[in-house]
Amino acid sequence: MRRVYRRKRPFEYLLPFLIFVGVGVIGVLGFQLWNNLQGAKGDVYFYIASGKAKMLQYGLNEWANAFSGTKMLLGDSIKTEPDSRGVLQFFNGTIVRLDGDTEVTITDITKRSDVEKIGLTLTHGNMWVNKMNSEGVDQSDMNVRTTHMMVSDVGTVFEVESNDTETVRVIAGQVNAQILGNATDKNAVLDTVQVGVGQEMTLDQAILQAFQNHDTPSVLMALSDQFKLSDWYLWNSREDQNPTDFSKILVPPTDATSQQLSIEPSNTQQSTLTPSGTQQTASPTSTTSTQLSAPVITQPNPSVMSTDQNKVAISGTVGPGTAKVVVHETVGGTTDQYTLSRFKTGATSFSYNVSEALGNYKAGLNDYSFYALDASGNQSDSADVQITYNKAAVQITDALTAPQVVSYNGSTSASASTVTTGVVLVQGSVAGAQSVVVNGYTLSKFQPGDKTWTYYANVGGGNLNPGLNTYQVYAVDPQGNKSAITTFTITYNKPAGGSTQTSTTGSSSTGSTQQKTTTTSKPSTGTTQAVPPSGF
Numbered sequence: 158m159r160r161v162y163r164r165k166r167p168f169e170y171l172l173p174f175l176i177f178v179g180v181g182v183i184g185v186l187g188f189q190l191w192n193n194l195q196g197a198k199g200d201v202y203f204y205i206a207s208g209k210a211k212m213l214q215y216g217l218n219e220w221a222n223a224f225s226g227t228k229m230l231l232g233d234s235i236k237t238e239p240d241s242r243g244v245l246q247f248f249n250g251t252i253v254r255l256d257g258d259t260e261v262t263i264t265d266i267t268k269r270s271d272v273e274k275i276g277l278t279l280t281h282g283n284m285w286v287n288k289m290n291s292e293g294v295d296q297s298d299m300n301v302r303t304t305h306m307m308v309s310d311v312g313t314v315f316e317v318e319s320n321d322t323e324t325v326r327v328i329a330g331q332v333n334a335q336i337l338g339n340a341t342d343k344n345a346v347l348d349t350v351q352v353g354v355g356q357e358m359t360l361d362q363a364i365l366q367a368f369q370n371h372d373t374p375s376v377l378m379a380l381s382d383q384f385k386l387s388d389w390y391l392w393n394s395r396e397d398q399n400p401t402d403f404s405k406i407l408v409p410p411t412d413a414t415s416q417q418l419s420i421e422p423s424n425t426q427q428s429t430l431t432p433s434g435t436q437q438t439a440s441p442t443s444t445t446s447t448q449l450s451a452p453v454i455t456q457p458n459p460s461v462m463s464t465d466q467n468k469v470a471i472s473g474t475v476g477p478g479t480a481k482v483v484v485h486e487t488v489g490g491t492t493d494q495y496t497l498s499r500f501k502t503g504a505t506s507f508s509y510n511v512s513e514a515l516g517n518y519k520a521g522l523n524d525y526s527f528y529a530l531d532a533s534g535n536q537s538d539s540a541d542v543q544i545t546y547n548k549a550a551v552q553i554t555d556a557l558t559a560p561q562v563v564s565y566n567g568s569t570s571a572s573a574s575t576v577t578t579g580v581v582l583v584q585g586s587v588a589g590a591q592s593v594v595v596n597g598y599t600l601s602k603f604q605p606g607d608k609t610w611t612y613y614a615n616v617g618g619g620n621l622n623p624g625l626n627t628y629q630v631y632a633v634d635p636q637g638n639k640s641a642i643t644t645f646t647i648t649y650n651k652p653a654g655g656s657t658q659t660s661t662t663g664s665s666s667t668g669s670t671q672q673k674t675t676t677t678s679k680p681s682t683g684t685t686q687a688v689p690p691s692g693f
Contacts, residue, residue: 210241250289276300279301285316309335313332449478452527453474454472454527461543469511474507478532511523511525522545523545580614612628
């Protein structure tokens with residue numbers, strides 16, 4: 158029988174090729190989708206340049222020691238101690254440096270193949286930003302929020318301060334600074350000021366009031382010589398020119414209970430970060446040097462003392478060759494390590510202040526051991542100070558009362574508990590209280606016998622959500638008796654977006670002339686809010 162072969166039609170020859178192409182297209186699209194989803198949040202690490210810092214994780218109410226090399230997440234806050242400095246290093250190379258007594262919250266770390274965003278809230282203190290962009294991204298935004306400003310980066314190096322006044326200074330490039338807040342809406346954009354290279358803008362109460370009155374105050378001036386001669390400016394300028402790789406110079410904790418990692422040479426172990434962000438500890442590299450003289454304590458004298466004072470100044474002298482002075486302290490049962498940031502190489506004396514306010518001095522026994530380190534990291538023997546703080550017990554004679562709410566964000570109006578901002582300061586009164594508790598959290602800043610109490614409800618702290626929020630507060634007397642519970646509510650009407658302002662105020666670097674042009678500024682998203690710690 159003769160076999161007959163059927164001739165294939167042209168489409169049948171193309172079908173395998175089309176299937177192959179289709180599978181390839183689906184694979185590429187799927188990979189891009191997976192890559193975007195996996196990279197929705199960029200990495201950010203915190204490093205300690207000197208001193209100590211605290212960290213408040215999103216959803217928690219208690220601050221804890223921050224460790225150098227810690228990976229931070231969206232909503233986390235970092236707070237440097239006085240005389241300390243820290244560095245935030247972002248996924249795209251952006252560097253943010255924090256001066257002493259500075260608190261910052263991460264409000265946005267979006268990272269996708271075409272878009273990256275960084276959002277920060279500066280609650281108080283000074284921060285220096287050196288903005289970078291990832292290669293190939295179509296959009297790279299950075300916003301810094303203070304109480305009355307939203308600073309938007311236009312590709313630059315700039316500095317922001319939020320203390321008694323709010324200031325933005327531009328070292329390279331330019332920024333847009335939105336002026337925020339009126340009598341009814343703290344997120345309303347009053348005006349937008351473009352701050353150029355070599356310029357600074359400062360907001361105080363008088364200037365803010367002028368903006369609220371729809372005036373156009375002259376706010377731009379040249380960078381002050383005092384700022385350019387400051388140690389803060391000089392340090393950041395040096396770091397911008399020759400950045401320190403803080404991830405490679407970590408000092409390990411002194412014991413299992415203290416994992417504070419200062420960025421100083423170590424005489425015991427060296428800790429580095431792996432690409433995944435985990436820490437690996439190397440073997441000891443040096444031993445105690447017998448050639449380096451131990452510090453000598455000159456104050457207090459004697460170095461073992463008992464006092465009822467709530468602060469003490471410790472001072473001493475060091476021998477030749479001392480590059481650093483480190484104190485190991487055990488306070489309230491917690492051991493920590495701190496490098497004296499004010500001590501300079503070659504100096505012959507040092508000082509260290511301890512007090513309740515700084516958190517390095519508490520009721521009971523406080524131990525401090527001071528060590529000298531040379532340039533190679535060799536460590537001397539210790540000079541020890543022991544201070545027993547006999548804190549006087551507060552005599553509470555008032556009868557215990559239930560806490561009362563007095564104001565919300567400073568307002569006593571009936572509608573004050575309905576807000577559109579992501580942070581609410583609740584202030585109240587009380588009598589006869591040893592402590593005050595809000596929703597199970599004991600207010601850490603409340604002192605026994607105080608007549609007033611304050612509590613922060615904020616989105617970043619996880620204790621303020623859109624809609625109706627209910628809080629229960631009660632007081633406790635010295636005998637452990639609880640007052641009646643007071644219930645209060647906060648209604649958070651989260652704004653869908655900010656308003657759009659179309660005026661830009663500018664002037665020469667001297668501030669002597671002023672020019673106003675019409676532009677279109679980006680609307681405020683309302684996503685970055687001032688986020689103080691949850692309980693005070």
